Amino acid sequence: MASFKMGSCHAVPMTLFKNNRDKVSKAVLSNLLEGLKFSAGQLLILLEGGKDKSWYNTDVDHVFRQESYFQYMFGAKEPGCYGILSIDVKTSATTSVLFVPRLPEEYETWMGALLKPEAFKAMYEVDEVYYVDEIEAYLERTTPKLILTLSGTNSDSGLTMQPPEFAGKEKYVTNCDLLYPILSECRVIKSAEEIEVLRYVAKVSSDAHIKVMQFIRPGRMEFEGEAVFLHHSYAVGGCRHASYTCICGSGTNSAILHYGHAGAPNDRPIQDGEMCLFDMGANYCGYAADITCSFPANGKFTEDQKFIYNAVLEARNAVMKTARDGVSWVDMHKLAGKVLLERLKAGGLLTGDVDEMLEAGLSGIFQPHGLGHLLGLDVHDVGGYLSTEPPRPSEPWLSKLRFARTLKAGMYVTIEPGCYFIGRLMDNALANPDIRKYINVEMFERFRNFGGVRIEDDVLITKTGAENFAIVPRTVEEIEATMAAK
Template identity: 65%
Template sequence: MTGAVYQMGSGTLAVPMKLFKDNRNRVVEKFKNINSLDNFAYIFLRGGTNTSFNDTDQKYIFRQESYFQYMFGVKEPECYGAINAKTGRSTLFVPRLPAEYAVWQGRIYTLDDFKKHYEVDEVYYTDNMEKFFHSMNTSLILTLFGTNSDSGLQSEPASFPGIEKFKVNSEMLYPIIAECRVLKSPDELEVLRYVAKVSCDAHKRIMKMIRAGMMEYEAESEFLHYCYKYGGCRHPSYVCICPSGANSATLHYGHANAPNNRRIEDGDMCLFDMGANYAGYSSDITCSFPVNGKFTEKQKFIYNAVLDARNAVMSTARDGISWVDMHRLACKTILQRLKEGGVLKGDVDEMMKSGLHAIFMPHGLGHLIGVDVHDVGGYLAGQPERPVEPGFDKLRFARILKAGMYITIEPGCYFIEILMNKAIEDKNLNKFINVEKFEEFRNFGGVRLEDDVLVRENDVENFSIVPRTVEEIEEFMAR
């Protein structure tokens, strides 16, 4: 491979800086068609900053701001970037470091070092940003401002002392760059394929080593260790979710109040939702399996209901298919299997109308994934709005699938105490439930299967290669 690369070491993936240049060019192509912009309009982005622990002098491990990562691939904090919106000429701004930095933090790289490493057209210090824009006769500065549809948080537009002297537009850039991130380039897909494989291998390693009596956090520790040691993945894509037993009914387990700290008991089902991150790109994979490697009949019943839903979506999803319809397909499949097993009764379509599906699967079927694990582009202007029906209102996007999208498919079936109680008490839901059979699953927990897949014209390609059928899991864990 020629040119500069990001690589963590021998045996890890070499990611070409060309990937980020191509990302910049894709965004610029969108601006070339905007006649109101001249050759002196600039996209201006702010990178991430070092953040301290509250009022201490210790800092969190740095993570680059996502849009800046997408456009520049820069690993250092406190940087800015400018791109001519018509020509694509790129400029990186880096902080001017004091000489003492070299004593504590190591070598101070020159501007030419940054230019070569990140393959940008020019590099200046951040204290020269106003001077740069004046020298370019800048007619318009396009900064990034928008609301993330998952978090509800707003991006912070880039700025510098003196920016008020220029004409600034903070609305135009966000929908364009977010939409560009929805479809992945071949180079991006190579990184995503790599980080998915590293994560899958780590999941398989845990399936081999898990034993009753271990703590949930030991699985988390093993995952983080494996991905870093063998894949060069310093960061996870999100806080590891490692519930066992009844804890697996907690959808986002692993947070500060439930830090993967339960002892795993013999006979438990484990639901391990973990993904590594490499070069800023994410994976998000969930495996559910019995700790002793052998499913009980009850575990097999719920697992196969979820597997059937996953397989139904896998075989149907492709370019041109509605993601909302895929969520409906997954929910109906799970309800049908629960009915066949005697947990439910009545007409499945009527169950769907009542919202019963959201009792068992209260989350959306999946999400876009890329630089962010819950990637942007879900509810941009011109795209379908968020549905309002129970369960469907939790979908992170409601778009028509397009070839080149990279998404998760993650159906689940859970027995969540508060929702079980709601279903029993609600006469519109209770009529579909065989309560005695339903109650047998109280404290069961849940099952989720999550794969990272590429949408193609006629099918999807699954990047998550792990044992999935009951037979595959039992055979793999027995070896």
């Protein structure tokens, strides 16, 4: 059986991608068959893989990572490919075809062996392999009645995928709109084989987080923790890529939600008495992990740190106990917000009726992001706001949710409540009398330079509950014991 494998690390069987193709074929026929104006003939799904990209106008390339929809269907690690899934509308029989670049002979001198189509066929277990310059000839032989290509707008980035260009396109009836929602929905529910890859990359990431927690101490640089994470993920887990830029915030940086970018590259020395918030996830065979651990730099929580951390932990625990097939994700966000406000009130930071606070949007001051997101081949995975699903909520404290769907068994999501003390949001809260009346201002100000806490787990939704793939210390006691063992 062919597989993707880095050394002795987890083997990802090519049947994973074959099963994905079968799933997409069935979904396309189920969604489109009644609307098709033909009852016999070939329906083609044509996808374009990712391309090599250079650093600006240099001859140095970014390390290639396959386009996610193409990865889902074919699992090919090379750039410049195309793929076709040919479906016989009458019999539902499918044929998978991979098109690879025809490379010059000198490629072998600089880049390694030139593989023949037969080698790619065995490597990826597809039915047929041709060169990209043979697409037009393939289409002429196949005479498809309709070609579905892929174009759509990502609801997280707002960026639109452009449909592929290919030789002979003008000769055929093509549609670039129908496929995107169908293929996106297929990606939402994970297969058993996908779940095993996700379980593996979450375990690698969890172990790397533990290494970081045991390494960090006052005086270390934030980027040193990032380096420890990346080293373990690659050297031990075979994960060449991270799923996103590592977020390694300490002190007030821990309240910057997407810290670690080029303008703030995890470059601050960690101080004694501060909280650290490290949000990092490895990537294996295109599949992502996304885990956040918050912990004290010196390995011992202060009373204020325990107060905020435990408030977030209880919000996380409440969602973890309640999330399951059939439950509204919006309701889970509200539950997390309510529990957080209850715990902050119990500790003296807030006063008044918690339901009124929630309705007023007070939880959005402390947690301005959504409870979590879909996870898979993309760290913010597709399927959030498809036209068939509930729209984005309009209330400001709910509008940052990355999806508003009812949970289904087989969905893979992050559960990541947080509590942050962000100067601008604190000022806005104090300037708004409808919010300020719930706040113990003196205590609130005490936390102005606290930073933030986030607890993020990677969770598989099941019929009866939620299975957490993030295996890291979560209680105050577990964290302190883990850090003491360094």
